[in-house]
Amino acid sequence: MIRREESVVAVEVKGLMKSFGDFQAVKDVNFTVEEGEIFGLIGPNGAGKTTTMRMMATLLQISGGSINIFGNDVVNDVDAVRKIISYLPEEAGAYKNLTGRQYLEFIGRFFAEGDDVQRMVDRGIEISNLAERIDDKVDSYSKGMTRRLLVGRALMFKPRLAILDELTSGLDVISAQQIRGMVRKIAREGTTFIVSSHNMLEVELICDRLALINSGKVVEMGAPADLKKKYDAANIEDVFVKVVG
Amino acid sequence: MKALSNIMIKEIKELLTVATIIPVVIMAVLFASLGGMIGGVQDEASQPPRIGLIVQDTDSSWSMLARDTISNHTEIVYSGADIDEGLEAVSSASGTALLVIPEEFGDNISSERPGTIAVYWIMSGAGIMDSISSSVVDAIIVQVNTEISRVMIEEGSSSNASMVLSPTIRSETTFFKEKSIEGVSPSTISSMLSSQSFIVPLVVMLMIMMSGSTVISSMGLEKENKTLETLLTMPVKRSHIVLGKLGGAAAVGLLMALIYMVGMNYYMTGMQGSAVIDVAKYGLVLGTMDYVLVGISLFLSVLSGLALCMLLGAMARDYKSAQSLTLPIMFMAMMPFFVLMMKDFNTLPVFLQALLFAIPFTHPMMAMNNLMFDDYGLVFAGIAYQLLFAAITVAAAVWLFKKDLLITGRKKRAANAAGRRQKK
Numbered sequence: 001m002i003r004r005e006e007s008v009v010a011v012e013v014k015g016l017m018k019s020f021g022d023f024q025a026v027k028d029v030n031f032t033v034e035e036g037e038i039f040g041l042i043g044p045n046g047a048g049k050t051t052t053m054r055m056m057a058t059l060l061q062i063s064g065g066s067i068n069i070f071g072n073d074v075v076n077d078v079d080a081v082r083k084i085i086s087y088l089p090e091e092a093g094a095y096k097n098l099t100g101r102q103y104l105e106f107i108g109r110f111f112a113e114g115d116d117v118q119r120m121v122d123r124g125i126e127i128s129n130l131a132e133r134i135d136d137k138v139d140s141y142s143k144g145m146t147r148r149l150l151v152g153r154a155l156m157f158k159p160r161l162a163i164l165d166e167l168t169s170g171l172d173v174i175s176a177q178q179i180r181g182m183v184r185k186i187a188r189e190g191t192t193f194i195v196s197s198h199n200m201l202e203v204e205l206i207c208d209r210l211a212l213i214n215s216g217k218v219v220e221m222g223a224p225a226d227l228k229k230k231y232d233a234a235n236i237e238d239v240f241v242k243v244v245g
Numbered sequence: 246m247k248a249l250s251n252i253m254i255k256e257i258k259e260l261l262t263v264a265t266i267i268p269v270v271i272m273a274v275l276f277a278s279l280g281g282m283i284g285g286v287q288d289e290a291s292q293p294p295r296i297g298l299i300v301q302d303t304d305s306s307w308s309m310l311a312r313d314t315i316s317n318h319t320e321i322v323y324s325g326a327d328i329d330e331g332l333e334a335v336s337s338a339s340g341t342a343l344l345v346i347p348e349e350f351g352d353n354i355s356s357e358r359p360g361t362i363a364v365y366w367i368m369s370g371a372g373i374m375d376s377i378s379s380s381v382v383d384a385i386i387v388q389v390n391t392e393i394s395r396v397m398i399e400e401g402s403s404s405n406a407s408m409v410l411s412p413t414i415r416s417e418t419t420f421f422k423e424k425s426i427e428g429v430s431p432s433t434i435s436s437m438l439s440s441q442s443f444i445v446p447l448v449v450m451l452m453i454m455m456s457g458s459t460v461i462s463s464m465g466l467e468k469e470n471k472t473l474e475t476l477l478t479m480p481v482k483r484s485h486i487v488l489g490k491l492g493g494a495a496a497v498g499l500l501m502a503l504i505y506m507v508g509m510n511y512y513m514t515g516m517q518g519s520a521v522i523d524v525a526k527y528g529l530v531l532g533t534m535d536y537v538l539v540g541i542s543l544f545l546s547v548l549s550g551l552a553l554c555m556l557l558g559a560m561a562r563d564y565k566s567a568q569s570l571t572l573p574i575m576f577m578a579m580m581p582f583f584v585l586m587m588k589d590f591n592t593l594p595v596f597l598q599a600l601l602f603a604i605p606f607t608h609p610m611m612a613m614n615n616l617m618f619d620d621y622g623l624v625f626a627g628i629a630y631q632l633l634f635a636a637i638t639v640a641a642a643v644w645l646f647k648k649d650l651l652i653t654g655r656k657k658r659a660a661n662a663a664g665r666r667q668k669k
Contacts, residue, residue, distance in 0.1 A: 020649075057474075057478045058478060059474060059477055059478060060653070079480060082479065085478065087475070087478040092471050095470065095472055150475075153475075
């Protein structure tokens with residue numbers, strides 16, 4: 001995380017609520033994330049992690065509360081928010097008729113013009129580490145290759161905030177490690193990350209701070225080391241079980 | 246057996262969804278109404294045609310024979326002496342023609358010159374079924390000819406073979422949509438208009454079906470390939486996403502329709518051959534403004550059709566379910582095509598007129614024929630309706646792209662899914 005004399009609040013979530021009809025999926029979620037921080041959202045299935053992330057990514061409407069991203073309200077300043085965020089859904093895909101390079105170019109053209117697009121694409125290719133396969137059609141990619149392409153897509157334009165749902169979903173051990181390293185490197189360059197994961201080891205390895213969400217509420221929050229100490233746990237998995245279980 | 250029924254029940258539940266049932270129900274209702282219309286036309290055809298008959302030659306036996314033959318097979322709605330009055334009466338009685346047996350009819354036949362029957366056709370529509378009643382009257386006039394021939398042969402009143410075989414001729418004038426066309430029968434006009442009645446609606450139908458299917462499939466693919474969420478977080482206005490998708494699909498649809506049309510054009514040229522009649526000869530031509538109006542109607546039709554497809558596509562869960570959602574659009578495009586080929590819009594029952602008017606694809610299909618006969622009212626009303634329809638459907642599609650519904654599916658489904666995840 002970037003340590004500055006005065007830390008900048010990247011994300012401020014206040015009293016966030018989301019209902020689907022009578023069902024309340026997110027109930028009064030509050031947290032703040034500083035610029036350059038890697039912030040983890042962990043919790044059991046259906047805890048409200050993805051719904052929270054989708055609201056931050058302007059995909060779902062907010063039922064109550066507010067989300068502020070670098071001074072932009074996600075409801076009132078939606079266009080400004082979309083210019084500085086990047087969202088990687090857990091079950092994302094790419095257009096199968098395009099090659100990996102064409103897909104990155106397609107996305108790049110939303111954020112830049114001319115030579116800047118090419119620079120962005122080159123960065124996306126480097127992050128995805130697909131080498132010569134970048135010119136093959138996405139249809140021929142394995143699940144892991146597609147995920148790497150999508151991570152490249154999500155990070156290539158240096159978003160101020162990257163929201164990554166299940167960052168290494170579908171990746172093998174080596175690729176997952178490479179991607180985690182890449183995330184750490186990009187965070188050092190100033191990008192703020194909000195990640196969710198079922199992989200507690202991964203969360204412990206890359207996150208500066210964590211929020212444990214259960215039944216639509218944040219039930220615990222803190223740095224991994226502090227949480228382990230507080231719950232006298234050997235790892236975050238034990239913390240998770242003690243808090244949620 | 247338990248395993249078998251288990252699988253069967255699962256399959257039925259999977260296949261029998263609201264999305265699959267609605268298109269079938271819509272098609273059944275539309276087919277039923279189409280069947281009702283055709284039944285109505287058959288009933289109409291079995292009735293004697295309504296005509297007006299003016300007999301100016303009251304002295305000769307030939308004209309009496311002609312009058313009796315005509316009267317026996319028709320319902321006479323006017324039998325006065327004034328042509329204009331007769332035309333008015335026949336028109337208001339929804340009749341087919343006004344026949345006039347002129348004063349010199351009998352004398353001409355007796356003098357071995359063909360007697361002329363003046364036929365003033367009141368053409369109600371250019372559809373195939375619209376010309377059924379005129380065909381019946383046509384057959385009755387032939388019957389008059391046959392009857393006079395028979396009497397001439399029995400009486401031996403002429404040795405001129407061609408005169409005996411054809412003792413009558415006819416002079417025809419057709420009134421259709423405020424225009425009077427001399428020397429042409431309704432069936433000739435129908436065939437003259439066949440290219441407009443067939444080709445233009447065919448292009449519209451194909452274009453709607455092709456591009457509509459592209460939009461729905463695109464939405465289905467976005468969901469199946471999980472690319473929609475990413476697209477919706479891009480810094481681009483929702484209206485641009487909607488219009489971009491519509492524009493792309495329209496271009497693909499146009500290209501596909503053009504490819505089909507090239508083949509179809511060769512087919513039609515081969516079919517029609519020398520039978521094609523020059524419509525310009527009868528003043529039935531379109532001006533530049535008319536073509537602009539047809540273009541506007543076609544554009545609005547495609548735009549509203551595609552926006553409608555996008556709304557339907559939003560209901561699709563994947564590519565497979567998107568395919569079944571193309572059915573109502575296909576039927577909406579096919580229905581006006583087939584109905585207008587059979588019947589003119591003006592001769593349809595009111596409920597079918599309302600139904601066809603409500604389908605935005607109907608308007609460009611009939612625009613050319615209407616403009617040819619200076620029926621601007623219906624064209625402008627159609628364009629106004631299409632404009633409203635397109636505005637509402639595009640706005641609805643943009644609205645939908647701003648809603649949770651596109652991401653989560655129906656509320657009930659989303660709530661159930663979220664609830665299930667929390668219970669785990």
